[in-house]
Amino acid sequence: NAGVTQTPKFQVLKTGQSMTLQCAQDMNHEYMSWYRQDPGMGLRLIHYSVGAGITDQGEVPNGYNVSRSTTEDFPLRLLSAAPSQTSVYFCASSSARGRRNSPLHFGNGTRLTVT
Amino acid sequence: ELKVEQNPLFLSMQEGKNYTIYCNYSTTSDRLYWYRQDPGKSLESLFVLLSNGAVKQEGRLMASLDTKARLSTLHITAAVHDLSATYFCAVDTAGGAQKLVFGQGTRLTINP
Numbered sequence: 001n002a003g004v005t006q007t008p009k010f011q012v013l014k015t016g017q018s019m020t021l022q023c024a025q026d027m028n029h030e031y032m033s034w035y036r037q038d039p040g041m042g043l044r045l046i047h048y049s050v051g052a053g054i055t056d057q058g059e060v061p062n063g064y065n066v067s068r069s070t071t072e073d074f075p076l077r078l079l080s081a082a083p084s085q086t087s088v089y090f091c092a093s094s095s096a097r098g099r100r101n102s103p104l105h106f107g108n109g110t111r112l113t114v115t
Numbered sequence: 116e117l118k119v120e121q122n123p124l125f126l127s128m129q130e131g132k133n134y135t136i137y138c139n140y141s142t143t144s145d146r147l148y149w150y151r152q153d154p155g156k157s158l159e160s161l162f163v164l165l166s167n168g169a170v171k172q173e174g175r176l177m178a179s180l181d182t183k184a185r186l187s188t189l190h191i192t193a194a195v196h197d198l199s200a201t202y203f204c205a206v207d208t209a210g211g212a213q214k215l216v217f218g219q220g221t222r223l224t225i226n227p
Contacts, residue, residue: 031213033213033214035215035217040124040219041219042119042203042217042218042219042220043158043203043205043215043217044217045214045215045216048213048214058214059216090157090158092213094213102163102213103148103150103160103163104148104158104160104213105160106157106158106159108156108157109157
């Protein structure tokens with residue numbers, strides 16, 4: 001059981017480039033989300049989804065797009081990378097069925113550097 | 116806007132000692148999570164606290180939740196080096212949609 005899989009693990013972009021961070025889960029979880037982690041600031045929610053076809057913005061959505069065409073996948077797109085987007089990105093999923101007891105399951109993260 | 120504050124942010128302690136990490140949050144929520152993160156790694160779920168007065172224990176770690184005071188604590192008993200990590204609390208803002216607001220994290224270093 002792979003859990004939550006993120007690719008790539010590392011990425012370096014130049015300012016203005018675009019890219020997609022991939023996230024897939026094999027636990028049939030309804031909820032998926034993207035967080036970014038910056039030093040001294042904990043994790044901040046970028047976008048989240050409660051099911052296929054449904055997405056919504058989190059605390060820091062600007063500069064990022066998401067879509068959820070399947071239950072398994074929740075890619076995060078950087079439209080035009082900026083140095084302020086240098087961060088570690090975590091994808092997470094959780095079950096709606098046992099939602100009161102279900103923690104978030106995190107992927108291993110993508111370390112992104114924008115130069 | 117929900118704010119979650121942890122203290123201390125940095126904690127260095129000796130093996131065998133006890134200590135407590137505090138997590139305060141600013142608006143009503145009845146669901147709070149504790150996570151552990153090792154350097155360069157992902158986050159690992161430790162506890163899910165669902166109601167006022169909830170207490171959970173796993174090994175040398177014990178977490179509690181006081182929803183009236185908007186306070187959760189993570190107590191470490193007789194610390195060992197393997198517990199060195201960063202600990203995060205997170206509060207659920209959406210009643211099950213898992214929109215979590217995280218604290219800044221407490222970096223815990225346990226010295227022999």
